[in-house]
Amino acid sequence: MNASGLVVPRSQGEEVRQELVESGLFRPDLEILHEGDSLVLPIDAEASEVPPAWGTVVVRDFRPIPRRGVTRYRDLLPWTESEKEALPRSFDVVGDIVLVRLPNELRDRKGEVGAALLRFVPGARLVGLDLGVHGTERLRTVERIAGAGPWRTRHRENGLEFEVDVERAYFSPRLAREHARVAEAVRRGDRVYDLCCGVGPFAVTIARSAQASTITAVDSNEHAIDLLRATLKRAGLERRVRPVHAQLESFLATAEPVERVVMNLPHEGIKYLTSVARTVAPGGRLYYYEVVSRTEFVGRGSALVDLLTEVGAFSVTGVHVVHPYSPAADLVAFEFERSG
Numbered sequence: 560m561n562a563s564g565l566v567v568p569r570s571q572g573e574e575v576r577q578e579l580v581e582s583g584l585f586r587p588d589l590e591i592l593h594e595g596d597s598l599v600l601p602i603d604a605e606a607s608e609v610p611p612a613w614g615t616v617v618v619r620d621f622r623p624i625p626r627r628g629v630t631r632y633r634d635l636l637p638w639t640e641s642e643k644e645a646l647p648r649s650f651d652v653v654g655d656i657v658l659v660r661l662p663n664e665l666r667d668r669k670g671e672v673g674a675a676l677l678r679f680v681p682g683a684r685l686v687g688l689d690l691g692v693h694g695t696e697r698l699r700t701v702e703r704i705a706g707a708g709p710w711r712t713r714h715r716e717n718g719l720e721f722e723v724d725v726e727r728a729y730f731s732p733r734l735a736r737e738h739a740r741v742a743e744a745v746r747r748g749d750r751v752y753d754l755c756c757g758v759g760p761f762a763v764t765i766a767r768s769a770q771a772s773t774i775t776a777v778d779s780n781e782h783a784i785d786l787l788r789a790t791l792k793r794a795g796l797e798r799r800v801r802p803v804h805a806q807l808e809s810f811l812a813t814a815e816p817v818e819r820v821v822m823n824l825p826h827e828g829i830k831y832l833t834s835v836a837r838t839v840a841p842g843g844r845l846y847y848y849e850v851v852s853r854t855e856f857v858g859r860g861s862a863l864v865d866l867l868t869e870v871g872a873f874s875v876t877g878v879h880v881v882h883p884y885s886p887a888a889d890l891v892a893f894e895f896e897r898s899g
């Protein structure tokens with residue numbers, strides 16, 4: 560059957576497939592095509608929904624993988640094909656909670672969509688209409704559309720279990736690979752700051768490997784810090800992470816330089832970039848996240864390095880797209896090394 564596919568070099572196939580799965584864009588019901596040194600990954604998306612950095616979108620004739628049962632939640636709805644086209648292809652799963660965004664024209668049918676997702680996602684208890692994150696604490700507004708129970712849950716990621724409250728503290732299930740990637744880079748004896756830590760997925764994932772000598776996790780949201788404490792306690796990692804309930808500004812005023820600094824505050828982080836960079840010791844790394852428009856992607860890393868010259872000598876040691884953020888922008892991960 561004809562469907563969209565993403566052409567990627569074979570060597571990057573598994574990495575990009577994972578990105579697509581996490582973004583809800585991969586089609587598990589179709590076979591991956593092999594074309595010379597490239598793979599064509601079947602996707603449920605238009606070209607404009609895929610960050611160009613991931614590869615080229617084409618149309619190919621894919622072979623369906625025979626499966627029992629329904630492979631897309633939309634197929635549980637007794638709607639016409641054109642009505643189903645308006646449904647979002649992706650949704651998020653946080654613990655036993657499913658979060659879905661709906662276009663305005665489908666809001667009065669939210670109960671039907673919620674019921675379909677509740678049936679479709681194994682182990683789902685509650686389905687929330689995701690009305691977006693707001694304010695400096697990035698709190699999510701959610702409305703229950705199916706199922707029951709509290710917004711608090713436990714989310715499993717990279718073999719760890721996190722205490723999460725979907726309404727009271729920021730958490731995104733789309734950052735799992737980032738949390739693991741940064742944790743893997745930490746070397747024995749490194750001191751680490753996780754700034755704007757939320758419920759602490761970077762800090763806890765780093766703590767598990769026991770490489771870091773100290774890990775300090777800072778957030779202004781008291782609920783986030785309470786959830787982090789609960790996660791650490793359940794995992795037996797309390798002694799490896801120091802949770803700090805504070806405004807970044809006051810923490811930075813007295814912070815000693817350390818070898819690894821993570822700051823994931825994609826919309827407002829730029830306000831703090833230079834003061835955060837001062838806490839990176841020479842030879843240390845800064846992991847910085849930003850929402851970048853696709854037209855500015857090339858060159859954004861060197862523009863940030865120019866900003867950092869007032870602090871010291873930094874160079875870009877890595878840049879990649881974490882996931883699409885909107886039709887014209889992506890969440891981008893930058894890694895800087897300080898040499899002096």
Ligand SMILES: C[S@@+](CC[C@H](N)C(=O)[O-])C[C@H]1O[C@@H](n2cnc3c(N)ncnc32)[C@H](O)[C@@H]1O
Nearest residue numbers: 695696729755756757778779780805806807823
């Ligand atoms: C996008 S969330 C990142 C959460 C976390 N790093 C993660 O990967 O899941 C940003 C966090 O920054 C916190 N925050 C925003 N402004 C802050 C400030 N001025 N000082 C301390 N924390 C702040 C918010 O409360 C929120 O938890």
